[in-house]
Amino acid sequence: MTTQIQMNAVTQPRQRGLTLILILGLISVGLLAPLVVYPVFLMKFLCFALFACAFNLMLGFVGMLSFGHAAFLATGGYITGYAMTHFGLTPELGVLVGTLASAILGFVFGKLSVKREGIYFAMVTLALAQLVFFFYLQADFTGGENGMQGIPRGELFGLIDLNDNLNMYYFVLAVFLLGFFVVYRTVHSPFGQVLKAIRENEPRAVSLGYSVGNYKLLAFVISAALAGMAGSTKALVFELESLTDAHWHMSGEVVLMTLLGGMGTLFGPVVGAAIVIAISTLFSGGELGNYIHIIMGAIFVMCVLSFRRGVVGEFQRVMARNFSASRVGK
Amino acid sequence: MVTFMGINLFALLGQLLVGLINGSFYALLALGLAIIFGLLRIINFAQGALYMLGAFLAWLALHHLGVNYWLALVLVPLAVAAIGMLIERWLVRPIAGQDHLYSLLLTFGIALILQGTFSHLFGSSGQSYPIPDALKGGYNLGFMYLPVYRAWIILVSLLVCAASWWVIEKTRLGAYLRAGTENPALLQAFGVNVPLMITLTFGFGVGLAGLAGVLAAPVYSVSPDMGANILIVVFAIVVIGGMGSIGGAILTGLMMGIIEGLTKYFYPEASTTVIFMVMVLVLLVKPSGLFGKEA
Numbered sequence: 237m238t239t240q241i242q243m244n245a246v247t248q249p250r251q252r253g254l255t256l257i258l259i260l261g262l263i264s265v266g267l268l269a270p271l272v273v274y275p276v277f278l279m280k281f282l283c284f285a286l287f288a289c290a291f292n293l294m295l296g297f298v299g300m301l302s303f304g305h306a307a308f309l310a311t312g313g314y315i316t317g318y319a320m321t322h323f324g325l326t327p328e329l330g331v332l333v334g335t336l337a338s339a340i341l342g343f344v345f346g347k348l349s350v351k352r353e354g355i356y357f358a359m360v361t362l363a364l365a366q367l368v369f370f371f372y373l374q375a376d377f378t379g380g381e382n383g384m385q386g387i388p389r390g391e392l393f394g395l396i397d398l399n400d401n402l403n404m405y406y407f408v409l410a411v412f413l414l415g416f417f418v419v420y421r422t423v424h425s426p427f428g429q430v431l432k433a434i435r436e437n438e439p440r441a442v443s444l445g446y447s448v449g450n451y452k453l454l455a456f457v458i459s460a461a462l463a464g465m466a467g468s469t470k471a472l473v474f475e476l477e478s479l480t481d482a483h484w485h486m487s488g489e490v491v492l493m494t495l496l497g498g499m500g501t502l503f504g505p506v507v508g509a510a511i512v513i514a515i516s517t518l519f520s521g522g523e524l525g526n527y528i529h530i531i532m533g534a535i536f537v538m539c540v541l542s543f544r545r546g547v548v549g550e551f552q553r554v555m556a557r558n559f560s561a562s563r564v565g566k
Numbered sequence: 567m568v569t570f571m572g573i574n575l576f577a578l579l580g581q582l583l584v585g586l587i588n589g590s591f592y593a594l595l596a597l598g599l600a601i602i603f604g605l606l607r608i609i610n611f612a613q614g615a616l617y618m619l620g621a622f623l624a625w626l627a628l629h630h631l632g633v634n635y636w637l638a639l640v641l642v643p644l645a646v647a648a649i650g651m652l653i654e655r656w657l658v659r660p661i662a663g664q665d666h667l668y669s670l671l672l673t674f675g676i677a678l679i680l681q682g683t684f685s686h687l688f689g690s691s692g693q694s695y696p697i698p699d700a701l702k703g704g705y706n707l708g709f710m711y712l713p714v715y716r717a718w719i720i721l722v723s724l725l726v727c728a729a730s731w732w733v734i735e736k737t738r739l740g741a742y743l744r745a746g747t748e749n750p751a752l753l754q755a756f757g758v759n760v761p762l763m764i765t766l767t768f769g770f771g772v773g774l775a776g777l778a779g780v781l782a783a784p785v786y787s788v789s790p791d792m793g794a795n796i797l798i799v800v801f802a803i804v805v806i807g808g809m810g811s812i813g814g815a816i817l818t819g820l821m822m823g824i825i826e827g828l829t830k831y832f833y834p835e836a837s838t839t840v841i842f843m844v845m846v847l848v849l850l851v852k853p854s855g856l857f858g859k860e861a
Contacts, residue, residue, distance in 0.1 A: 363805060366802075536675025
């Protein structure tokens with residue numbers, strides 16, 4: 237991997253303190269948000285934000301562009317949906333099953349693809365995801381084009397009724413925070429440091445004795461599992477899982493969220509997801525719905541040409557230049 | 567009904583023919599991708615959208631300007647090539663120094679814009695393009711019926727692929743191209759205008775997609791998402807063949823079309839996925855691809 241895909245992650249102690257304060261602030265916002273905003277919209281946003289954070293773990297911190305993450309989102313959704321409908325699992329177990337299924341699929345994808353470089357990796361993951369798409373299109377249990385409908389939300393721990401949107405919202409928030417915490421811990425662990433070393437200079441990481449392939453594979457499995465967790469949760473929220481989630485458009489959309497928000501930053505994917513979800517909600521229905529792909533494409537082109545750091549990356553750079561003597565960003 | 571060991575030969579040959587036609591399109595698109603990759607080291611994600619654009623331009627030219635098929639067969643690839651050269655010059659070149667993943671994302675964005683625009687203008691239902699009079703009808707070969715237009719597709723595709731291979735591997739111009747692939751800086755030092763060569767190469771690569779689009783218009787329905795689906799298959803083919811050689815891209819394209827056709831006969835449920843499964847197999851056995859040189 238060459239070195240241009242890199243935004244400095246938050247590593248300095250002082251900045252880490254700031255990050256924690258920011259996280260606590262955002263959690264309180266998250267707790268109060270449903271009083272102001274429609275909970276279903278918030279839940280949709282949180283699911284996609286988690287999806288984008290999971291994806292960013294690969295692109296931002298290992299420097300590998302997966303074009304097949306839709307497969308994990310859909311697998312989480314379908315497996316959870318199937319388990320909830322047929323085995324009557326409680327929602328937390330249902331999400332767990334979906335997450336595990338995605339992790340296993342991630343292991344298979346990873347085994348086949350992590351040895352491939354850059355563009356090849358993108359093509360291999362895209363093709364594998366298309367294979368999964370056709371499988372879900374033809375398999376009986378997914379309902380094909382109609383999708384899997386009427387997935388029960390169930391009762392959390394057998395106690396709390398999730399059919400209440402507010403209860404469901406706090407469940408989704410908890411899942412999101414758990415996922416975000418996993419990403420945070422991964423990035424700030426010694427394991428995460430090795431990932432960044434691989435991103436910056438793979439041959440050197442190899443020469444230092446790290447088995448780069450295994451590091452990439454583990455990162456990919458974590459990323460896939462979290463993407464699956466997002467899909468599982470989303471299936472419960474909408475009580476529906478459809479082929480839209482498995483389509484390559486979805487893989488493209490998560491790239492856009494991450495790129496727009498700022499790849500390789502912790503909060504970038506969250507911001508990117510918020511913007512993309514807001515745009516698509518704004519344009520869905522109505523005449524402007526036709527323009528959505530044109531707009532997404534235009535944002536893609538614009539980001540690549542002149543906004544490669546994304547919203548959060550650009551913000552960090554400005555902050556670092558103006559308020560800190562320490563060197564952050566490039 | 568001629569059968570052999572329980573196999574219906576007519577149906578099998580029919581599917582083989584369909585496979586060979588699909589293979590012709592795979593070969594043309596994979597060839598375009600390989601040529602562009604060779605010199606620019608980027609994968610053109612918009613190749614499928616430009617193939618769709620070729621089909622639509624032919625259709626628009628016929629219905630609004632009265633341009634017939636034969637003229638379209640020449641003009642449309644040139645038009646698509648011109649659009650491609652503009653894309654290379656104004657969008658791809660400014661980020662040439664950046665990570666190659668950015669150019670992949672850039673071309674993906676361009677593909678979304680093109681596809682979105684045509685969906686908006688024409689809806690997602692397909693338009694039909696009539697087969698030109700001279701290519702109507704078919705030959706009865708005794709053992710099967712061969713429609714003329716299908717034979718024509720295979721003929722044109724094979725000729726264009728062979729000619730491209732010959733130019734790149736056997737001529738002086740091709741030698742420049744291959745030198746540019748190895749070491750662009752040194753080639754430029756010898757007085758070759760490398761940036762211009764890159765632009766022309768990009769134009770030629772996407773022009774092939776435009777040509778494939780015109781050829782496809784009378785047999786497939788002309789629809790906005792015709793490019794996206796075929797492109798992902800072509801990506802799998804590129805992975806199977808490896809990016810090492812021009813000839814490899816062509817051969818793999820044809821071969822995968824035939825394998826797809828055979829699958830349609832023997833086990834139709836798997837016909838959409840068989841190429842991806844072959845890709846998985848190749849990745850397990852020979853990760854650099856059948857003709858790949860990359861380690």
